[in-house]
Amino acid sequence: MTFIKEILTELEKLAPLPYQEDYDNAGLLVGSPDTEVTGILFTLDITEEVVDEAIRKHCNLIVAHHPVIFKGLKKLNGKNYVERTVIRAIKNDIALYATHTNLDHVVGGxxxxxxxxxxxxxxxxxxxKKQILNKLAFFCPVANTQNILDALFEAGAGEIGDYRHCSFRSEGLGTFLPGENANPVIGARGDLETVNEHRVEVLLPAHLQAQVLNALKRTHPYEEVAYYMSALENENQEVGxxxxxxxxxxxxxxxxxxxxxxxxxxxxxxxxxxxxxxxxxxxxxxxxxxxxxxxxxxxxxxxxxxxxxxxxxxxxxxxxxxxxxxxxxxxEVFTKNLLHDYISGKFSNFALCLSEISTNPVRYFS
Structure with missing residues (x-):
């Protein structure tokens, strides 16, 4: 049994939603992430005909490149193809998902x-792209460095191009004086303590900041973790x-x-x-x-x-x-093949279908 949210998790590993442009509307447009998947139809655009195709093929999730809902919908009266498409999808319990400029911006997209x-x-x-990388610097006892780094790498830090587990560390002496309400792991209240520590630095995608910090605090032995997070101007060679x-x-x-x-x-x-x-x-x-x-x-x-x-x-x-x-x-039409091949490598317990409908609104006379 596979749920829509599991499909979305994999799609957003390939193309994280924070990489979409501000004007865009990628993501789950219609439907609940907690619905079980019966089949997926991959397409460039979502139209009424594509929804009908999904119905015929028993697919309850359509994954598209272009979001059918791009601007805000104030009414659902069926007065245009966007409203009619959304109404048809809702009536037939078909979820709609788009991976748009976020998929434009990633290696492999x-x-x-x-x-x-x-x-x-x-x-x-x-x-x-610039301004989408952060640097985390923190201090920890030498004996705990690798355990913390392993957790940070698992959370998505330390990746530079084709290299993984990237970090820098330098060794020095850390000092602290626990107050009367402190609960120190090392030392005692009221006593000045000196500890051999590492200063460790790692890069991370800015949108992963919360989960990387959670990993740091979860694995760090100190009651109060000394760290700072800074935004970088560096270009991310993997995103753009x-x-x-x-x-x-x-x-x-x-x-x-x-x-x-x-x-x-x-x-x-x-x-x-x-x-x-x-x-x-x-x-x-x-x-x-x-x-x-x-x-x-x-x-x-x-x-x-x-x-x-x-x-x-x-x-x-x-x-x-x-x-x-x-x-x-x-x-862009072959984007549907890209998405189909990517998901087929992750799931095999339901139908994965390529749309057979040409959604191209342009005709050529020759």
């Missing part, structure tokens, strides 16, 4: 799916917008365009004047990505693959890079 389809190597975050990588071999522009169209199953590609260089370094951003053009140029990308470019924005390439707009749906 939306942009990594594009990179995999294009066969990119050495893929990295294009625009790493877009991605950049390299093709195994350079390609001529015409060959790359054909390869891109085939790999992403795009109907059309809008692109700027080629630079004359062969294509090797490729920057990508699923969905509307014009805001990352300068990052792509600064990273010496030969081409920038994204979507939703406006006419005047194409001029910004200025011969320094080739912009390829493959369409919003086309750039």
């Amino acid at each position: 939306v942009n990594w799916q594009i990179a995999r389809r294009l066969g990119l190597q050495n893929t990295k975050v294009l625009a790493p 917008a877009g991605a950049i990588g390299e093709l195994p071999e350079p390609m001529e522009t015409a060959d790359f365009l054909a390869y891109l169209k085939d790999s992403m199953e795009a109907s059309v590609i809008k692109y700027t004047e080629p630079t004359g260089r062969k294509i090797r370094r490729v920057a990508v951003c699923g969905g509307a990505g014009s805001f990352l053009l300068r990052n792509a140029i600064s990273a010496a990308a030969d081409v920038y693959v994204t979507a939703d470019y406006k006419y005047h924005e194409f001029f910004d390439a200025e011969g320094r890079i080739m912009i390829c707009d493959i369409g919003h749906y086309e750039s």
